[in-house]
Amino acid sequence: MPRTGGALTVFKDFGKLSFDYVPDRLPRREKQLQRLAALYRPVVEAGVAVNAFLHGSVGTGKTHTARRFCTELVREASAHDKPVEYLVVNCRQKFTADDVSLSMIRNFQPNFPARGFSVPEKLTSMRREMEKRRAHLVLVLDEADVLLKKSGPDLVYSLTRLGEETAGGRERVSLILISQHPDALDILDAATASTFRRTNAVEFPRYAAEELRDIVLQRCDLALHAGTWTEEVVDLIADIAAEYGDARYAIEILQTAGSLADEEGAGEIAAEHVRGSKATVHATDVEEKVRDLDRARALALLAVTRRLRRKTFIVTNEAEEAYALVCEEYGEKPRGHTQFWKYLKDLEALGLIDTKVISRGPAGKTTAISLSETPSKVLAEELERKLG
Numbered sequence: 001m002p003r004t005g006g007a008l009t010v011f012k013d014f015g016k017l018s019f020d021y022v023p024d025r026l027p028r029r030e031k032q033l034q035r036l037a038a039l040y041r042p043v044v045e046a047g048v049a050v051n052a053f054l055h056g057s058v059g060t061g062k063t064h065t066a067r068r069f070c071t072e073l074v075r076e077a078s079a080h081d082k083p084v085e086y087l088v089v090n091c092r093q094k095f096t097a098d099d100v101s102l103s104m105i106r107n108f109q110p111n112f113p114a115r116g117f118s119v120p121e122k123l124t125s126m127r128r129e130m131e132k133r134r135a136h137l138v139l140v141l142d143e144a145d146v147l148l149k150k151s152g153p154d155l156v157y158s159l160t161r162l163g164e165e166t167a168g169g170r171e172r173v174s175l176i177l178i179s180q181h182p183d184a185l186d187i188l189d190a191a192t193a194s195t196f197r198r199t200n201a202v203e204f205p206r207y208a209a210e211e212l213r214d215i216v217l218q219r220c221d222l223a224l225h226a227g228t229w230t231e232e233v234v235d236l237i238a239d240i241a242a243e244y245g246d247a248r249y250a251i252e253i254l255q256t257a258g259s260l261a262d263e264e265g266a267g268e269i270a271a272e273h274v275r276g277s278k279a280t281v282h283a284t285d286v287e288e289k290v291r292d293l294d295r296a297r298a299l300a301l302l303a304v305t306r307r308l309r310r311k312t313f314i315v316t317n318e319a320e321e322a323y324a325l326v327c328e329e330y331g332e333k334p335r336g337h338t339q340f341w342k343y344l345k346d347l348e349a350l351g352l353i354d355t356k357v358i359s360r361g362p363a364g365k366t367t368a369i370s371l372s373e374t375p376s377k378v379l380a381e382e383l384e385r386k387l388g
Helices: 030-039 041-046 062-079 097-108 119-133 144-151 154-160 209-223 231-241 247-264 271-291 295-307 316-329 337-349 376-387
Strands: 051-056 084-090 136-142 173-179 201-204 353-359 365-371
Touching (some): 030 041, 030 051, 030 062, 030 201, 041 062, 051 062, 062 084, 062 136, 062 173, 084 097, 097 119, 097 144, 097 154, 119 154, 136 144, 144 173, 144 337, 231 271, 247 271, 271 376, 295 316, 295 337, 316 337, 316 365, 337 353
Parallel strands (some): 051 173, 084 136
16 A cells, blocks of 8 residues: 555645646647647747737636646747747736736846836836847736736736837737636727737636546546546546536545545545545635735625625625624724725725626616625635634
8 A cells, every 4th residue: 555654645646736737738628729829820930929818717727728838839939949938927916017027027037126126117127138038928927807907908018019119129028818707808908909819819618527537537647546546536526526617626626535535544535535525625715715815805805795695796885884884893993985995896806706887777877796706605704714
């Protein structure tokens, strides 16, 4: 029986279940990879910049496909003696133009100072460095809508025009924008949006159960010892994750089920470990969503969440009324309308709530607020724990 440090373990290579691990082969995403290869062929053949938009729900393989494609593009460009590099920036972690531009220049100058330079200055430094290397950069902006909502379209516009300032007008930056929302490009102004052809949008549909089964099978082969899992366990995980069509969810269930099997010293993953994993993963996902919220935004989200327990959506004045009550309950002074509205927009940018303008007849228009995915009861309980 496989052992690590004297203890039974089902894991052969735990790292193969990491969200950061990108397999050499991506099951069921061959079509999207082929589409990207066709779109970005001019980058290698003529040094022409290309911009594309990848959209689909959580766990549909957008980021992994972008990373795998960029790795293959760099390899192909190298074979043609064309210096192409790529950089992936998660805009949920770096959601301002300053953060993103700093990541870009540090891709070329690792010791570039964090302070003292404006965004245009950093882009100018980066352009000069790229000219020295004759390099072309493919920049992947993951969760791009968070950046666009927080900082506007100016950075993306500047990047699409960067080649205009280079010697001979040579284009140096191609973009891949990734979002869960198919209408994310609507945030762009007309001049920037014109550089993203609608035909350059690549859709990532939710995975069906049989597709998830292929993904889980691959990870079992890569990460687990032979004889520690069965096809029945794979089918169960795929069926559970098929409710959301989410490969990340499926892999996380597999990882947690393996850990539960190890805790028991069972030597193999059973159906009961999968069922226990499902409950654990759901709770952990909610914890991660609210973990980094400060107290002010947590109070605002708790107010919205409580009021939505029996409703599909609420409007702004209902949210503000609930917010005043929550602040009183927790001994905090409620902030004014403008600041509360800013909290709502921040929560929307983080993917915790959704907002849209609706018509209320003669009363005019108002903003409807709803929860993105997490059940209100579960989210409220986690927020209450966080707030004490």
